[in-house]
Amino acid sequence: MARRRRFLFPLVTPLLVSCASSPPPSVSPTAPSPVETQASAFEVGAASAAPTTQVGLYLRFNEEFSLGVALEPRYLATWAPTIRSNFNRLTAENVMKFARIHPKPDAYDFEPADRLADFAREHSMAVTGHALVWHRETPDWLVAGGDPSTVAARLEEHIHTVVARYADVIDNWDVVNEIISDSPNKTYRDAEEGSKLSGVLGEQLSVLAFRYAETAVAASGKPIALYYNDYNIVLDDKRKKALELARTLQTEGIRIDGIGAQAHWNLEWPTVADVQRMIDDIVAAGLKVKISELDISIYTQDDWGKKNWEAEKPFTEELAARQAARYAELFEVFVKNAEHITSVTFWGLSDGHTWLDNEPVQGRDNHPLLFDDRGNPKPAYSALLNL
Numbered sequence: 001m002a003r004r005r006r007f008l009f010p011l012v013t014p015l016l017v018s019c020a021s022s023p024p025p026s027v028s029p030t031a032p033s034p035v036e037t038q039a040s041a042f043e044v045g046a047a048s049a050a051p052t053t054q055v056g057l058y059l060r061f062n063e064e065f066s067l068g069v070a071l072e073p074r075y076l077a078t079w080a081p082t083i084r085s086n087f088n089r090l091t092a093e094n095v096m097k098f099a100r101i102h103p104k105p106d107a108y109d110f111e112p113a114d115r116l117a118d119f120a121r122e123h124s125m126a127v128t129g130h131a132l133v134w135h136r137e138t139p140d141w142l143v144a145g146g147d148p149s150t151v152a153a154r155l156e157e158h159i160h161t162v163v164a165r166y167a168d169v170i171d172n173w174d175v176v177n178e179i180i181s182d183s184p185n186k187t188y189r190d191a192e193e194g195s196k197l198s199g200v201l202g203e204q205l206s207v208l209a210f211r212y213a214e215t216a217v218a219a220s221g222k223p224i225a226l227y228y229n230d231y232n233i234v235l236d237d238k239r240k241k242a243l244e245l246a247r248t249l250q251t252e253g254i255r256i257d258g259i260g261a262q263a264h265w266n267l268e269w270p271t272v273a274d275v276q277r278m279i280d281d282i283v284a285a286g287l288k289v290k291i292s293e294l295d296i297s298i299y300t301q302d303d304w305g306k307k308n309w310e311a312e313k314p315f316t317e318e319l320a321a322r323q324a325a326r327y328a329e330l331f332e333v334f335v336k337n338a339e340h341i342t343s344v345t346f347w348g349l350s351d352g353h354t355w356l357d358n359e360p361v362q363g364r365d366n367h368p369l370l371f372d373d374r375g376n377p378k379p380a381y382s383a384l385l386n387l
């Protein structure tokens with residue numbers, strides 16, 4: 001989609017960003033997801049700390065893709081103005097994950113997810129469903145007994161129930177999250193790599209999940225898109241395996257509409273060329289792209305192989321300017337490819353509310369989002385608004 005050019009905010013003039021030589025950090029979420037009980041400066045911030053700039057960031061990208069934010073429902077009430085004026089899509093950061101929404105065989109806990117869905121309905125926002133299958137949020141009861149047909153039936157019931165409940169407001173689901181293996185010798189994550197469901201259902205897991213999701217969507221009568229979602233889709237090897245999964249589904253006549261690239265990236269990695277190649281490959285496979293979990297870490301020297309982490313550093317003006325330029329260059333790629341990109345979602349609202357403060361290093365302050373610890377817009381925000 002062609003797009004009008006606007007004036008460039010001064011902060012976005014091409015700055016440094018040396019990318020090519022730095023090795024891609026394998027951003028592999030290995031710690032538990034942030035939980036609802038975590039303290040957050042963003043939440044602690046008094047009403048007076050609320051941002052003054054609420055000018056509709058999503059409107060800037062209205063012609064290209066929807067703009068989302070992932071959050072916990074407890075942020076909705078206090079920060080409604082910031083959320084509503086800047087985003088037109090929500091993702092449940094945690095509360096729609098299997099173990100949260102369906103903690104016991106006969107008991108669903110819909111309340112937090114309902115609150116998020118109701119907020120979206122009330123304010124005419126779309127919701128991304130996250131996620132029907134994820135190894136890190138698979139309750140033990142789901143695989144108890146170990147009989148494949150019983151486990152498959154439980155999975156089917158879950159998928160049908162959750163898809164039906166939110167079919168009026170969720171327009172796309174992450175059907176399977178992170179089932180691709182990081183090991184060069186395997187395509188799929190198995191029980192050894194933490195997938196209890198793969199331990200029972202083997203490689204059929206994704207086929208079954210997408211089949212159940214497709215049937216559930218058909219029953220709802222709504223046009224709900226079905227995605228595979230993962231980190232490091234920007235890496236050629238990982239992406240190749242994800243596209244192999246998509247091909248398997250397509251060959252079996254099962255619907256998959258797109259690939260969600262999580263986009264837990266940093267100030268230097270990946271390069272713009274990497275991102276473009278990722279989009280091209282996904283599009284060539286006949287699929288849509290969504291940028292599902294975007295955040296830009298200020299740490300570029302973490303070594304995941306050696307588990308050697310960069311020391312905490314202050315968020316200087318120079319870093320803020322680099323981050324603004326970085327967000328701008330990435331959004332330029334997204335805008336250029338807008339006809340293939342359905343949505344771009346930030347993984348968190350503010351720097352006071354980011355999983356990256358505790359991953360990969362517990363308590364290392366990170367500043368990856370558009371709003372600062374107290375919810376005020378950062379240079380990156382202005383850079384995108386003025387892109």
Ligand code: GLA
Nearest residue numbers: 029033034093177262293355
């Ligand atoms: C992965 C998951 C998200 C979230 C992050 C860490 O990216 O898809 O739901 O848990 O890890 O917060």
